[in-house]
Amino acid sequence: MDLDYLKAHPSQLPTFLKHQRIRETPVPGGSICTAQRLTLDDGGSLFAKTLVDPPPGFFAAEAEGLRWLRDAAPDLVPEVIAVLPDMLALTWIDHGEATAAGAERLGRRLASLHRAGAPSFGASWSGYIGTAPLPNDPSPGPWGAWFAAHRLAPFLRTSVFGGALTSDDATVVERIMSDISSYGGDEPPSRIHGDLWPGNVVWDRRGDGWLVDPAAHGGHRETDLALLGLWGGTPHYDRLLAAYQEAWPLSDGWRERVPLHRLYLLLVHTALFGAAYRDSVRSTVRSL
Structure with missing residues (x-):
């Protein structure tokens, strides 16, 4: 066999x-x-x-x-x-160590993946992030309204219901959601991993990165890049970003939107794992 x-x-x-x-x-x-x-x-x-x-x-x-x-x-x-x-x-991927050259290749390959696009925001299949259902209801956009309704609101509700966040926390996040169009950055849907924190990149013996454990959907390409910088960031993060920018430059204001994209995964964590991530949500909200 x-x-x-x-x-x-x-x-x-x-x-x-x-x-x-x-x-x-x-x-x-x-x-x-x-x-x-x-x-x-x-x-x-x-x-x-x-x-x-x-x-x-x-x-x-x-x-x-x-x-x-x-x-x-x-x-x-x-x-x-x-x-x-x-x-x-x-x-099987034989594990190795990340290299600067491999991070640059990952940046260019990620840009190519995102460029492949998606027919809509969301996906045609029901999604999960961890063991939590991930609403993938397809939508033509705009991105901001879809992101607020399908990536922020569900996990905010669960976080408050479970006691991980307070009603005051919810009020502030809801204010961000209601004003999400002011952050700009609307783009057509990209083909994204959707849960691309550094632990979901496996580095092989050549120093190349492979994407695992996705919550794949049509989304905003800035989400993948923002999540790669969470919790210390993936190795050689600056080199990865620079290579991505050379392959497909990001829209104006992308740095200011990084906390918005990260808020999604942090709310997932308060929903799944509780108040241990409350301070991370609050500091991210303050930065917005």
Whole structure:
């Protein structure tokens, strides 16, 4: 049993695992799923992640997003090998260290991915970010109104309901949402990863970056770039941004909009993980 056979018969993966035809080795894979390296008979490897009792369509949504991104950027996104209700298997990436040259290549490749565009904001499939449903209702835009309604408002409501944010916090965020058009930056939808914090870039032995764990949709390209700078930033972030700008310059005012784009993921964190991220939301709001 080798990779070609598995690609042709992905539904057989659980059978091979049950009968120990595939060697399983635990690897780091994040806080939500259990991750493993699967070694096949021919010595080839896959990356697989599993989740007990996942939400409906959880891995199918991720696989849909990965394939959609890979259609535009095969040198940036790993290939989906098998998708099952409780498992997703991808091509294996031999991990290495980021390099400045690799970060520049990532910047140019990310610009190419974004340029591929999307038919609308949102997506044709139901999305997830973490295990939280991600509203992907397609819309022609403008971007600001769509972003406020489908990326800020749902997670603000959940954060307040769960006690992670106060009603005063909600009032300030709602003011930003109601005035979102004043920030400018409206563009046609780009094909974006949608959850591109630094931990969702895997660096290979050549120093190239690969995008994993997407919440893919038609969105604003500045969102991916803003999230790459969160929590210390991806390695060689300045070189990545410079290379992106050379490939596809950003619109005027993009630096002032960075906190707006980051507010989305920070609200996701208060919604999912609670008040530990409250101060991050508040400081981001103050900067806006």
